[in-house]
Amino acid sequence: MTQTETRYAIDPASARSLDTQGLRDHFHVGGLFAPGEIRLVYSHYDRLILGSAVPAGGALVLDHVAEAGTPSILARREMGVLNIGPAGEVTVGGETHRIGTGEILYIGMGSGPVTFAGEGRYYILSAPAHRICPTRLVTADIARRVEMGAKATANERVIMQFLHPEVVETCQLVMGYTRFQEGSVWNTMPAHTHDRRMEAYLYFDLAEGSRVFHLMGEPTETRHIVMGNEEAVISPPWSIHAGAGTGAYTFCWAMAGDNVDFTDMDMVAMETLR
Numbered sequence: 001m002t003q004t005e006t007r008y009a010i011d012p013a014s015a016r017s018l019d020t021q022g023l024r025d026h027f028h029v030g031g032l033f034a035p036g037e038i039r040l041v042y043s044h045y046d047r048l049i050l051g052s053a054v055p056a057g058g059a060l061v062l063d064h065v066a067e068a069g070t071p072s073i074l075a076r077r078e079m080g081v082l083n084i085g086p087a088g089e090v091t092v093g094g095e096t097h098r099i100g101t102g103e104i105l106y107i108g109m110g111s112g113p114v115t116f117a118g119e120g121r122y123y124i125l126s127a128p129a130h131r132i133c134p135t136r137l138v139t140a141d142i143a144r145r146v147e148m149g150a151k152a153t154a155n156e157r158v159i160m161q162f163l164h165p166e167v168v169e170t171c172q173l174v175m176g177y178t179r180f181q182e183g184s185v186w187n188t189m190p191a192h193t194h195d196r197r198m199e200a201y202l203y204f205d206l207a208e209g210s211r212v213f214h215l216m217g218e219p220t221e222t223r224h225i226v227m228g229n230e231e232a233v234i235s236p237p238w239s240i241h242a243g244a245g246t247g248a249y250t251f252c253w254a255m256a257g258d259n260v261d262f263t264d265m266d267m268v269a270m271e272t273l274r
């Protein structure tokens with residue numbers, strides 16, 4: 001079963017006036033990773049689709065998604081699939097890929113239906129594409145590693161860049177995840193925006209009872225959204241996206257938009273934040 005929910009894009013002035021529930025309705029994505037289901041959210045920010053597939057030992061096929069308006073989801077789209085569960089198999093274009101924990105499968109436009117199988121817990125991201133780039137499994141040993149932050153500022157972390165121009169060719173998807181050194185809990189601080197690209201975060205590997213306070217909004221109008229394990233959040237192009245956890249966590253970040261330049265960010269000075 002595939003379930004799809006649409007989230008419309010709103011402007012920063014409208015977002016400013018939202019209360020907690022309003023912010024969650026627009027940006028927070030809960031209820032993913034339901035066993036035996038594919039759940040998708042179709043965001044109007046850069047038309048990114050994010051979601052999950054949990055075959056729970058069986059098989060689930062992702063093919064027609066009415067919101068995309070094409071016979072098959074990949075007809076005019078590309079996809080990145082991160083496995084946050086035990087190893088599993090994804091079959092696409094007549095080939096079966098065994099995806100280990102923490103590995104990402106890039107799937108090129110026009111590949112046809114995607115079958116998710118085994119015990120994997122798959123996080124799905126898909127963006128419109130304009131040409132075919134080859135499907136490829138990206139393992140942690142070939143991902144780019146960027147070490148950032150420091151213990152003293154509780155933000156010592158490694159940004160693992162999987163779908164990145166120096167690793168694998170994509171049309172507009174840029175994707176990876178960030179891991180923290182023990183004791184570090186702050187992500188993406190100092191904060192930034194990139195009006196050219198939207199972003200989505202999936203927070204995972206949180207212990208029970210642990211939460212991440214995700215920060216969003218224009219730099220001078222920040223708001224927070226409290227995130228539980230395996231919950232995602234949509235970051236509009238005009239918004240910062242940062243967070244602090246009450247304990248350890250990992251998060252997957254993904255972007256779509258006008259360029260694939262990871263370093264194209266507008267850094268926000270600490271004094272600017274409100």
Ligand SMILES: O=C(O)C(=O)C[C@H](O)C(=O)CO
Nearest residue numbers: 157159178187188189241253
């Ligand atoms: O920890 C970080 O900092 C990040 O992972 C930042 C994201 O990758 C990002 O916001 C990229 O634009």
Ligand SMILES: [Zn+2]
Nearest residue numbers: 192194199241
């Ligand atoms: Zn960013």
